[in-house]
Amino acid sequence: MSPHTIDENHLHADPGIEHEPLHHAVPISAAGATPMQRAKVETIFEKGAAGRRAFQCPATDVPVRDDLLPEHLRRREQPRLPQVSEPELVRHYVNLSKRNFDLDSGFYPLGSCTMKHNPRLHERVTALPGHARLHPLQDPSRAQGALELMHNLERALGEVAGLPHVSLQPSAGSHGELAGLLLTRAYHEDRGEHRHKILTPDTAHGTNPATVTMAGYEVVKVGTNDDGGVDIEDLKTKITDDIACLMLTNPNTLGIFDPNIQEIAKLVHSVGATLYYDGANLNAVMGRTRPGDMGFDIVHYNLHKTFTQPHGGGGPGSGPIAVSDRISPYLPSPVITRRDTAEGPVFDLVEDREKSIGKLRGFQGNYGCFVRSYAYICSLGSEGLQDASETAVLNANYLLARLKREGIGEYLPLAFGERCMHEFVLDGSVMKKELGIRTLDLAKRLLDHGFHPPTVYFPLLVDEALLVEPTETETKETLDAFADAIAAILREAKDDPEIARNAPYTTPVRRLDEAGAAKRPVIRQAMA
Numbered sequence: 001m002s003p004h005t006i007d008e009n010h011l012h013a014d015p016g017i018e019h020e021p022l023h024h025a026v027p028i029s030a031a032g033a034t035p036m037q038r039a040k041v042e043t044i045f046e047k048g049a050a051g052r053r054a055f056q057c058p059a060t061d062v063p064v065r066d067d068l069l070p071e072h073l074r075r076r077e078q079p080r081l082p083q084v085s086e087p088e089l090v091r092h093y094v095n096l097s098k099r100n101f102d103l104d105s106g107f108y109p110l111g112s113c114t115m116k117h118n119p120r121l122h123e124r125v126t127a128l129p130g131h132a133r134l135h136p137l138q139d140p141s142r143a144q145g146a147l148e149l150m151h152n153l154e155r156a157l158g159e160v161a162g163l164p165h166v167s168l169q170p171s172a173g174s175h176g177e178l179a180g181l182l183l184t185r186a187y188h189e190d191r192g193e194h195r196h197k198i199l200t201p202d203t204a205h206g207t208n209p210a211t212v213t214m215a216g217y218e219v220v221k222v223g224t225n226d227d228g229g230v231d232i233e234d235l236k237t238k239i240t241d242d243i244a245c246l247m248l249t250n251p252n253t254l255g256i257f258d259p260n261i262q263e264i265a266k267l268v269h270s271v272g273a274t275l276y277y278d279g280a281n282l283n284a285v286m287g288r289t290r291p292g293d294m295g296f297d298i299v300h301y302n303l304h305k306t307f308t309q310p311h312g313g314g315g316p317g318s319g320p321i322a323v324s325d326r327i328s329p330y331l332p333s334p335v336i337t338r339r340d341t342a343e344g345p346v347f348d349l350v351e352d353r354e355k356s357i358g359k360l361r362g363f364q365g366n367y368g369c370f371v372r373s374y375a376y377i378c379s380l381g382s383e384g385l386q387d388a389s390e391t392a393v394l395n396a397n398y399l400l401a402r403l404k405r406e407g408i409g410e411y412l413p414l415a416f417g418e419r420c421m422h423e424f425v426l427d428g429s430v431m432k433k434e435l436g437i438r439t440l441d442l443a444k445r446l447l448d449h450g451f452h453p454p455t456v457y458f459p460l461l462v463d464e465a466l467l468v469e470p471t472e473t474e475t476k477e478t479l480d481a482f483a484d485a486i487a488a489i490l491r492e493a494k495d496d497p498e499i500a501r502n503a504p505y506t507t508p509v510r511r512l513d514e515a516g517a518a519k520r521p522v523i524r525q526a527m528a
């Protein structure tokens, strides 16, 4: 098929490409094969014309004061803002959004990210004026409803984690990690101990060691055993009394639940260290088991993964933490309190706490995330949350079973174990050796089939890793279609690996120099 006949952006649709093989001998036009590829993308600053407006302010109905800013702080020139009409403005951003892959139009099995459906009901309740228009500086006495919601969310999250004290402040999982390590330090120092090292397994997400460094600790790596869990013998050699904490996620990023978790907790506590639970994988166990019951002292949740706050594209997120009694005196301030009176419960924010690590951010956190997650918890109830995690595990195992079939399994074997929790890691090294395509090529070719690729090259200990997390909100038909697409790409690579090596063909932009984009970003844009 000539690439010039691809005249639509087929992203998220069935491109039918596997029926009409694209031969690598046919050069793809440098000018682009699809209208989106050909289109010159302009920034909003390059559009419009002088004097054009999307909005006119009404004339002021209060006296104009011209003397409020000192002369030396006043602008000499108008700010260089875009000057566009409302239709130009709307089209600009709608068209930009069409160039993105999004969860609302396609399967997004990005491992370790839990890209589950975000129910629309949550958007509706979050947009209610009482939530959306509440000012963060409102006096607590006039924000009782919001404080009650936050207090109830804390109680519900505490129940899910099996730990009684919760702070909603952190804005992301990694921010929760930082909070957890600051709490760990406060706890040890309060007992007169100055510990300097934190253990992280080699399967850990990159934010774990990064947080350790940011909190001023030294990272000590712990190995992984043949079953994909913590190497207990290695842990025993490293668990000394200068260790402040072990950070762990269970199930880990290989999608494996560590059956030795109680022994691990015992070892960590035997030297007085804390056990930190990276809750990014909570979607596998919520309602079934609790980190607090496994022996963890501090937990973070990613509301933007497990509890349906939308994510991707940079935020806003929310990474609350839960802690045990002994860590609670150090929790960030303010804390929300509830006092029962004859007129009903009264909620307040208490700032003045002697041992607190202080404030982690402005205001109380990303309130819209709290409303969405609370709506999720209320609409599912405890049985629904358990059902969600069980279905997430079932879906992952169904997809894994499909991918073990002939035509796929021999090229993309499971890296560890036989079954998985909510996600699994495939080893792409056989595919690379036998078919001459890398995990990156497979990932890019999946885009032509309308699927967002799984996470690639993570966790680092698996060569050519492909980390797949389907989540509970996908149907069997979607999982089957994804498995069929992988089989088709591998079949195609057997005949001509160049096709995958040059993919994607149908996306708004073709293969990017991702390292160059990260290392040499072009961040200045000339004005029109």
Ligand SMILES: Cc1ncc(COP(=O)(O)O)c(C=O)c1O
Binding pocket: 112, 113, 172, 173, 174, 175, 204, 205, 207, 208, 249, 253, 278, 280, 281, 302, 317, 319
């Ligand atoms: C296992 C794991 N831990 C921690 C994080 C960090 O969470 P966040 O992106 O909310 O900072 C992630 C994020 O993907 C993760 O997958």
